[in-house]
Amino acid sequence: MLPQPHELSEREKEDAMGAYLMMxxxxxTSLPLPIINLIAAVIYYYINRKKGRFIHFNxxxxxxxQLPTTLVNWGLLYWxxxxxxxxxxxxxxxxYAYLGFSIIANLVYFIFSLVAAVRARKGIxxxxxxxxxxxxxxxxxxxxxLSYDNEDFNPEVEQSVNTPPFQ
Amino acid sequence: xxKKILLDGLKSLGIFGGIFILFYVGLNLLSEDKxxxxxxxxxxxxxxxxxxEIALGELIDExxxxxxxxxxxxxxxxxxxxxxVGKRLQGQIPTSEYDYNITVLDNPQIxxxxxxxxxxxxxxxxxxxxxxxxxxxxxxxxxxxxxxxxHTVDRLAREFGxxxxxxxxxxxxxxxxxxxxxxxxxxxxxxxxxxEADQFALNLLxxxxxxxxxxxxxxxxxxxxNLAYDEKIExxxxxxxxxxxxxxxxxxxxxDTFDEIPFELNWEEIKAAL
Numbered sequence: 001m002l003p004q005p006h007e008l009s010e011r012e013k014e015d016a017m018g019a020y021l022m023m024x025x026x027x028x029t030s031l032p033l034p035i036i037n038l039i040a041a042v043i044y045y046y047i048n049r050k051k052g053r054f055i056h057f058n059x060x061x062x063x064x065x066q067l068p069t070t071l072v073n074w075g076l077l078y079w080x081x082x083x084x085x086x087x088x089x090x091x092x093x094x095x096y097a098y099l100g101f102s103i104i105a106n107l108v109y110f111i112f113s114l115v116a117a118v119r120a121r122k123g124i125x126x127x128x129x130x131x132x133x134x135x136x137x138x139x140x141x142x143x144x145x146l147s148y149d150n151e152d153f154n155p156e157v158e159q160s161v162n163t164p165p166f167q
Numbered sequence: 168x169x170k171k172i173l174l175d176g177l178k179s180l181g182i183f184g185g186i187f188i189l190f191y192v193g194l195n196l197l198s199e200d201k202x203x204x205x206x207x208x209x210x211x212x213x214x215x216x217x218x219x220e221i222a223l224g225e226l227i228d229e230x231x232x233x234x235x236x237x238x239x240x241x242x243x244x245x246x247x248x249x250x251x252v253g254k255r256l257q258g259q260i261p262t263s264e265y266d267y268n269i270t271v272l273d274n275p276q277i278x279x280x281x282x283x284x285x286x287x288x289x290x291x292x293x294x295x296x297x298x299x300x301x302x303x304x305x306x307x308x309x310x311x312x313x314x315x316x317x318h319t320v321d322r323l324a325r326e327f328g329x330x331x332x333x334x335x336x337x338x339x340x341x342x343x344x345x346x347x348x349x350x351x352x353x354x355x356x357x358x359x360x361x362x363e364a365d366q367f368a369l370n371l372l373x374x375x376x377x378x379x380x381x382x383x384x385x386x387x388x389x390x391x392x393n394l395a396y397d398e399k400i401e402x403x404x405x406x407x408x409x410x411x412x413x414x415x416x417x418x419x420x421x422x423d424t425f426d427e428i429p430f431e432l433n434w435e436e437i438k439a440a441l
Contacts (some may be wrong), residue, residue: 037396090359093194096206100190105183137172 002140003124008054012150013123015048016058020117023062034073052150053139058120061135062113065128066067069109076102131140214329217264224284227351228268230344231288240271240291244440248432249289252304255430256311259374265314267306277389281310282351283320288335288400291441298388299429300437305381312364318356325349326350365412369419376428412425 005013022044023037041063047057079095080087089095112128119126127133138144194202215223232239252270265285275292282288287310289303299301313319323332327347335343356364369379386409 065323086357088358090362091207093191096190096194097187101183104186129179132171133172133175137169 002125003054003123008052008123009150012052012054013121015051015055016120017117019044019048019055019062020113021057023066023113034070034077038066038070047048050148050163052148053095054120054123054146055124055145057135057139058116060138061116061131064131064135065109065112069105072105111145176273185250194277205208215320215324215332219333219336220317221265222283223320223323224286226335227282227344227347228270228284229285230341230348231282232270233347234341234345236272236288238273240273240441242440244437245271247290247370248300248437251430252300252307255375256261256304256308256371256378259371260311260315263315267311267314275383279306279310280352281313281319282325282348283323285314287311287314295438295441296388297385299381299384299434300432301377302385303389304375304430305368305372305379305385308375308377309364309382311371312367313356313360315367316360316363318360318364319351322356323350348391354381363413369416373419373421373425373439378427379393379416379419381416383413386416 019041023041027149041059045059045063048059076098077088078100083091116126116128124134127136194206197205198217249269253267257267263285267285269287269289271289271291271294273296274290276290277292277296278290279293280288287307289307292305292423293306293387327343327350333345334340335347355361365382368382372379372381390409390413398407
């Protein structure tokens with residue numbers, strides 16, 4: 001059963017919201033090199049994922065959803081540098097189309113992340129296309145063997161995979 | 168991962184692929200004029216004014232003549248030939264900010280180079296190599312392309328930074344001038360700059376009633392004599408694709424009104440005067 005907003009603690013809601021908001025701050029600092037935001041997201045994910053399933057879900061969704069935009073931004077940076085700095089390529093319709101596509105992709109990502117942050121603060125689940133269901137499956141599936149700080153130890157799940165060689 | 172998630176992934180890929188295609192199609196629906204004006208404007212913003220560039224060029228020119236090539240070739244036959252070729256070309260660039268100064272250096276290299284401010288240097292080896300004044304004009308038109316498109320000054324600004332260039336302009340430091348000179352003759356122009364200079368040369372030659380195919384005949388001769396890949400030839404050192412340049416020159420469509428006017432120069436006599 002998924003937790004309802006009144007069942008989640010304030011701390012859980014804030015940490016879940018942080019997964020999205022942290023990305024904005026790191027994105028601003030990493031504009032010349034769009035990799036710092038990804039590193040920050042990975043660090044945030046590993047620090048917070050065990051705090052609770054709701055936090056884990058939102059951290060994972062935030063981390064996964066920024067992978068494509070980071071790749072798109074890297075592509076744009078590389079292409080732009082080759083055109084304007086190294087003069088290896090020329091401006092073309094393809095570049096402008098890619099630029100427009102990148103702007104839209106970043107805008108969509110920005111809006112979705114902002115809405116997700118607000119909803120996470122309220123304790124409401126928001127599923128991004130593709131990444132939402134995937135993160136849900138990873139976090140709430142039975143095979144997820146992470147033990148969370150706010151959950152009791154579950155021996156059934158814990159013992160179902162690894163067993164000693166001789167019993 | 169279940170089917171629904173995969174389907175979601177495919178859907179989002181489709182949506183974003185569609186956005187890219189929409190932008191591309193949208194761009195192609197624009198008229199060429201609007202597209203060129205909005206996206207491919209040729210106007211470049213340079214932080215170095217023409218006056219500053221010309222002043223810098225004078226300093227480098229003084230350095231070249233004083234320290235590098237102390238023997239510019241001055242004889243009446245060569246001077247009048249260079250004047251005739253240079254004038255024909257420059258006459259077709261009425262909006263030019265430069266007063267071209269073409270200097271012939273007594274050196275067997277098949278080479279020509281340009282420095283900021285409209286100063287072009289031609290080695291006597293290049294003149295000997297050319298079969299006709301039209302071939303020489305083709306090389307000069309290419310160098311003028313680098314000048315008009317401000318490639319040399321852009322390259323120096325990029326390599327040294329504006330503050331160093333401004334300090335040279337005010338101080339004339341010979342060590343720095345030597346560095347500038349070395350950069351100008353060693354590091355080549357980018358491929359897109361070469362292409363831009365080539366395109367400029369093709370148009371200029373046509374405007375000057377010189378066959379744009381002269382570029383092709385020059386590079387064909389280089390290829391024929393197996394000199395195209397000789398690293399000593401700085402003129403072609405940065406141009407690894409001579410064949411594509413020959414093709415571009417041959418494919419350049421001249422206007423219906425184009426009428427070739429050959430130079431009235433005795434080329435053999437000129438070569439003998441070198």
